[in-house]
Amino acid sequence: MKTKTEGAFIYADESGNSGKYIFKEESPIYYQGAVISVGNIESKVKPIIQRYCTENGLERLHGYELGEERVNNLCLDLLEALEGTQWQFHYTIIQKRYIAATKFVDTVFDCWDNPAVHPFWYTTELLRHTLCILIDDMMEDNLAIEFWNYYLKDDLNGLIKICQTLLEKAPYIFDKRACEVVTEGLDYAIKNPDIFTLISAKGKSAYKKQTPNIIAFSSLLTATHRFCKEYEVSVSELIHDQSDEFKGTMKEYHKMFFDVDFEEDKFGGIPKFKQVEYDLGTFSLESSKKSYGLQVVDLFLWLIQRDIKDKNLQETKIKILNNSDEFIISRSMSLAIIQARQFQLMQQELTPDMIKKAEALEKKIEAARQAAMQK
Known part of the structure; x- marks a missing residue:
């Protein structure tokens, strides 16, 4: 596979972290979002984020702390900064309680x-x-x-x-x-x-592989392969917001499964798996304090999650969705x-x-x- 000099950079964050607790009524949906781009976007978004943080005495940007109007203005500035960049916003939405039904089918009806x-x-x-x-x-x-x-x-x-x-x-x-x-x-x-096939309790952390967090992480790896094939690039770096609970499992999944991609059957049958032919780059977990790309994801993901009434915010959300790729598990x-x-x-x-x-x-x-x- 021919690849360009610049590789893909992936910045990923999550919201509604549940772990094994999938029936919490106050948090029924799990979200993960990621900006996937050809080339590093840090230098493009850094001036916008630094200026706003300095003016408002903030350490980093969090959508839930800013409110709709500020998030809207920031997202518009960030979208403008990303113009000319080949990028995509991938997001995963998981109805957490529905995981029980899907896991039962995988366990009994395989x-x-x-x-x-x-x-x-x-x-x-x-x-x-x-x-x-x-x-x-x-x-x-x-x-x-x-x-x-x-x-x-x-x-x-x-x-x-x-x-x-x-x-x-x-x-x-x-x-x-x-x-x-x-x-x-x-x-x-x-x-x-x-x-x-009993696998959830084989080891102290085995249950983590069955959680929405790791299901979403797997969908991100697949989305990264789609992006790389579309733009003919290798992976330079995958950066995920730090997670003390899942860092070991994410590293394990990245090592074991990231070099395998699949081609979907057009009728929804068994996909064809194959090993990828390009460099997979590095994987790291970082605080959003150290990554401007992760702060961009935080704002975009905050916007994607909400049922918005404000017309201006709706238009901004549509701009992000028009350049998005989704993976959803729900009834x-x-x-x-x-x-x-x-x-x-x-x-x-x-x-x-x-x-x-x-x-x-x-x-x-x-x-x-x-x-x-x-x-």
Whole structure:
């Protein structure tokens, strides 16, 4: 891959830090934001931030301390300073309680572990998100909280108990095929508890890998690869706002997974993974006092989070969104993905040859699944 001399610089910050506590009513949403740019933006934004801090006796900029009018004026100045720079604002939004449903699906309905689940139901976006919505619907009466506690403790008996409770609810699933998949998948898990891959309590910090913080960090690594491919650059530096709780896990994830990228399947199927061919630069955690880029992210992220009524602030928010890339995990996003994939499939013209190949593939998959069930 040809790369330009200047590499990509990534400045990332977060808001709504939750760790393993995903059911706090006062903080239901987790946000992460990052400015990704070709070249270092520090020298471009430094004069604006320094001047404002000096005039107002501030050590650094925090959106929540400044108020809407000041944030608006600062963002406009910063956007003007970034003109001529190739940059993008990547943000992640996670509905924290919905993580419980997605983790349950990953734990119980992973077709590679549970042969009772047809691979299409786990490997395609349309059907996997359908499972997530069904499980979220069924996890009422604090069942999601119970599951999450068992999950973080690697409590196998507790997980089986949750499966048994959900199995009692499964007959009420309206869609016949979905009812079969959920019923058969839960029943197999209950009868074959060895399929559970328990990873949350294997080590003092293992649970951190299951949190919104690390899910968002993973999405940032993927977004960085997209940016690098688009602008044909390597990575120079990734700077994340300091996090005492997650610094070790972030460094581990950066080391283990950052050199792998994937190409999405156009129908939402299994992506193709491959090793990247460019330099990955350095990774560091810093205080925003030392990074003007991190302070820019703080202001942009503060603005993105808010339901704004002021017209001027709305226009500024739109300017940022027009140059943004998003990753969202939520119930409403799952429903949107289901609707979009259904529409996509309905519009797809299927040739006789495509149908013939699909039937042959289905027979092969089903034979392998039945063989696995009989082991």
